[in-house]
Amino acid sequence: MKKIVRHFKAAPLALRVGRSRTGRGLFAGEDIPKGTCIIEYTGRPVLGQEQYTHRGKYLFETGKGTMIDGNTSTNTAKFINHSCKPNCEIDIRSRRIFVFALRRIKKDEELTYDYDEEYFDTYIKPKGCRCTACSPH
Numbered sequence: 001m002k003k004i005v006r007h008f009k010a011a012p013l014a015l016r017v018g019r020s021r022t023g024r025g026l027f028a029g030e031d032i033p034k035g036t037c038i039i040e041y042t043g044r045p046v047l048g049q050e051q052y053t054h055r056g057k058y059l060f061e062t063g064k065g066t067m068i069d070g071n072t073s074t075n076t077a078k079f080i081n082h083s084c085k086p087n088c089e090i091d092i093r094s095r096r097i098f099v100f101a102l103r104r105i106k107k108d109e110e111l112t113y114d115y116d117e118e119y120f121d122t123y124i125k126p127k128g129c130r131c132t133a134c135s136p137h
Contacts, residue, residue: 008093010039017079022130025110026079032105038088041077041097043070057123062095082124083112085133
């Protein structure tokens with residue numbers, strides 16, 4: 001079996017923030033091949049729970065007791081929405097968060113990944129999941 005080698009550097013891709021069914025989303029401005037490192041989720045590092053008073057919707061856990069607060073103007077990856085059938089996945093390397101294409105993504109397709117169970121149960125499930133897999137209309 002051939003081992004897949006991932007390159008943890010975002011490719012120079014055309015991406016755009018636009019209107020999605022759940023607010024704003026991030027869309028492919030060009031076709032993206034399967035396995036491509038699309039974008040890095042960036043922000044301010046947060047060490048330990050005492051440095052924040054609540055789990056905001058852009059906090060992303062990177063390891064035991066460490067997080068990134070992605071609520072910054074330069075973090076375009078924060079616009080990637082949840083889907084129960086995503087086209088992207090997250091890979092954390094050295095406390096950095098990278099988004100990879102799970103399959104070929106077509107131009108103008110919204111980028112999505114499956115948020116973790118804790119976030120889903122806290123923020124999405126109470127309102128009902130509106131991803132295309134759960135409510136296709």
